[in-house]
Amino acid sequence: MTVNEIAETLNVPIRKVTYTIGALKRCGKISDGKTVVDIQEFVLQNGKNMTNDKMASALGVEQIRVSAAIAALKRAKKIDGFYLLTDILPKQVEIKTEKRGRKAVFAHISESKARKGKAYAREIMVAEVVHSEIKSGKIMSLPASQATIERKIYRSCPFFSFDVAEMDTNVFFKLLETTKKERLPFASISNCKIETLIEKSKKDEYAHLILDYCANLQTIYKDLENVFKKDIVQVGGVIAVTFSVRHSNSYFIETMLKNEIDIKGKKNKVAFEKFVKQFCGYEVIREFSYRDGTPMMLIIVKRIK
Numbered sequence: 001m002t003v004n005e006i007a008e009t010l011n012v013p014i015r016k017v018t019y020t021i022g023a024l025k026r027c028g029k030i031s032d033g034k035t036v037v038d039i040q041e042f043v044l045q046n047g048k049n050m051t052n053d054k055m056a057s058a059l060g061v062e063q064i065r066v067s068a069a070i071a072a073l074k075r076a077k078k079i080d081g082f083y084l085l086t087d088i089l090p091k092q093v094e095i096k097t098e099k100r101g102r103k104a105v106f107a108h109i110s111e112s113k114a115r116k117g118k119a120y121a122r123e124i125m126v127a128e129v130v131h132s133e134i135k136s137g138k139i140m141s142l143p144a145s146q147a148t149i150e151r152k153i154y155r156s157c158p159f160f161s162f163d164v165a166e167m168d169t170n171v172f173f174k175l176l177e178t179t180k181k182e183r184l185p186f187a188s189i190s191n192c193k194i195e196t197l198i199e200k201s202k203k204d205e206y207a208h209l210i211l212d213y214c215a216n217l218q219t220i221y222k223d224l225e226n227v228f229k230k231d232i233v234q235v236g237g238v239i240a241v242t243f244s245v246r247h248s249n250s251y252f253i254e255t256m257l258k259n260e261i262d263i264k265g266k267k268n269k270v271a272f273e274k275f276v277k278q279f280c281g282y283e284v285i286r287e288f289s290y291r292d293g294t295p296m297m298l299i300i301v302k303r304i305k
């Protein structure tokens with residue numbers, strides 16, 4: 001069917017159909033058969049002599065994919081000054097693929113093995129970011145020394161860059177080694193508390209936040225308050241927060257749960273949910289309890305307006 005025929009059948013304006021097709025292509029539901037690497041290679045060979053729209057029509061892809069490929073190439077160049085994304089990306093990285101649904105992201109972890117562990121929590125964080133509406137821009141995160149989550153996100157979505165923080169100096173130096181070895185797209189790496197990055201960020205500056213603290217709510221709620229009050233994540237972006245649920249008596253929890261009864265065993269979870277409700281435009285979209293030595297919780301919050 002042509003676009004016109006679809007519009008006629010559905011009795012909607014043509015622009016609605018073209019818009020939907022564009023959105024489906026962008027999120028990978030419709031394949032145009034071109035990988036990120038294909039587009040980048042074409043750009044590298046022809047970018048000097050052809051405009052973006054000419055390259056898009058020569059490749060048979062939407063212009064937005066050409067612009068995204070150029071942005072990623074520029075970013076990669078800017079980051080370490082000499083290499084290009086095409087050097088780093090494994091050939092199999094594709095932006096199109098219908099296979100990249102939630103199932104595929106989880107496929108390599110066996111359900112039984114990972115259901116309750118940190119590995120599964122990581123997979124959820126990766127999946128929520130790579131399947132979100134925002135597939136490019138900056139992510140703020142706490143990668144620790146191995147940057148496991150960041151590597152996975154980068155492999156699936158090469159259009160993100162990261163501002164990362166690590167307060168422990170030994171871990172920070174290990175992270176520098178990992179960054180160099182893996183050629184990670186870190187726009188900045190800071191040996192400081194993440195509150196410093198949050199403090200200086202601007203409204204809508206970040207696509208997503210991955211705050212894999214694993215600390216208790218009492219020690220992190222002020223950071224989160226700042227994140228929500230300043231709206232540093234764009235609408236459609238997600239804020240992933242992990243925290244320990246071992247302790248349930250703290251000033252934060254007592255204050256949040258003043259009028260709650262019968263929530264034994266769920267104090268941290270309910271306190272966090274009530275905390276988020278105080279801020280307009282945010283919604284808890286996913287919760288996952290797991291163990292990482294001690295009982296932990298991952299909560300995904302989305303900025304909805």
Ligand SMILES: C[S@@+](CC[C@H](N)C(=O)[O-])C[C@H]1O[C@@H](n2cnc3c(N)ncnc32)[C@H](O)[C@@H]1O
Binds near residue numbers: 165167192195
């Ligand atoms: C739970 S680990 C992150 C794990 C990592 N995301 C992963 O998947 O393996 C938390 C890391 O962040 C650091 N960290 C915790 N709280 C922090 C804070 N407020 N500011 C900066 N770094 C922090 C810790 O030293 C630790 O290395």
